[in-house]
Amino acid sequence: MLFACSRAPCLRRAERVRVLRSSAQVGFSNKAYRPYDPRLKDFGRIIEDDFSVLREQYDAPKNPIILAHGVLGFDELHLAGPNLPGIRYWRGITDAFAAKGVEVMTAAVPPSGSIEARGAALGHVIAKKATGKSVNIIAHSMGYANSVDEQGLDSRYMISRLKPKGVNVLSLTTISTPHRGSAFADFMIDQLGPIHLARIYKALEFCGMETGAFSQLTRQYMQEEFNPKTPDVEGVKYYSYGASLEPQRWSIFRPSHEIIKRLEGAENDGLVSVPSSQWGTYRGTLVGVSHLDLINWTNRLKWMFWELTGTKKNFNAVAFYLNIADMLAKEGL
Numbered sequence: 001m002l003f004a005c006s007r008a009p010c011l012r013r014a015e016r017v018r019v020l021r022s023s024a025q026v027g028f029s030n031k032a033y034r035p036y037d038p039r040l041k042d043f044g045r046i047i048e049d050d051f052s053v054l055r056e057q058y059d060a061p062k063n064p065i066i067l068a069h070g071v072l073g074f075d076e077l078h079l080a081g082p083n084l085p086g087i088r089y090w091r092g093i094t095d096a097f098a099a100k101g102v103e104v105m106t107a108a109v110p111p112s113g114s115i116e117a118r119g120a121a122l123g124h125v126i127a128k129k130a131t132g133k134s135v136n137i138i139a140h141s142m143g144y145a146n147s148v149d150e151q152g153l154d155s156r157y158m159i160s161r162l163k164p165k166g167v168n169v170l171s172l173t174t175i176s177t178p179h180r181g182s183a184f185a186d187f188m189i190d191q192l193g194p195i196h197l198a199r200i201y202k203a204l205e206f207c208g209m210e211t212g213a214f215s216q217l218t219r220q221y222m223q224e225e226f227n228p229k230t231p232d233v234e235g236v237k238y239y240s241y242g243a244s245l246e247p248q249r250w251s252i253f254r255p256s257h258e259i260i261k262r263l264e265g266a267e268n269d270g271l272v273s274v275p276s277s278q279w280g281t282y283r284g285t286l287v288g289v290s291h292l293d294l295i296n297w298t299n300r301l302k303w304m305f306w307e308l309t310g311t312k313k314n315f316n317a318v319a320f321y322l323n324i325a326d327m328l329a330k331e332g333l
Contacts, residue, residue, distance in 0.1 A: 153226065256271055260273050
């Protein structure tokens, strides 16, 4: 653990984190880190550049992996028609799993439905695709506009409260999931107010979208309603990761990052705070990684910029997911 040491080694450790963050965020950060930040104690294991490059060898788990997307997510989006290549939510990740012998399936659920509706749909998809096999779920958090993801919450709801027939979940790994709600969701709902919020919901429903997901992501709902009624299930292993970054002025995550930092007093990845991400066995905090980096959407552009500036690459999403598969394999799952 980071603070299981004397103060001097801790200071040296914190200083290395500060230096690494500064170098990893050239062109992407505008805030200097203090030599010692007491909030680092909440980060668990600080993951600096463990997943910067691909290893040659990754073990494959014995059982399939289900990749579950978040709110407004998708498996593959065809903006230019069905005959042209689409945009994959899990860009490069499913192919990397297949190349390493990992049996992988993706689960598409209603993009903006309630936790209950999405959990039921997730159970149906798993039962259909896994055909009786035990599975490991990896759920990523994706958010847009006034919401953050709840796919990890959908999975928890399905496992704990639905227990669908023909579905045997061995493990759930959540990545930047708001287990304790999101201050950003609170802020947006408060700013919009009940009248404007009702109008937005009506407009979304007119476009064929469900709206149940959004109000369920508040801190009050998660901490007072959802979590007490959704206990972990004995025999299922729960793992989680969080992420943190300091966004540059022009980053799309800068406004939301500042709101969460102000209201929760916590580091975050632009949509979900580190404390809210922690559930079950917390595997650590990815430093200098944004919410979009976690599914390999921004890495290519960022890496091109880093190569031009000579900055060290600190995160490869493909290596990160392969490492999760390797961890599950070593756990005998």
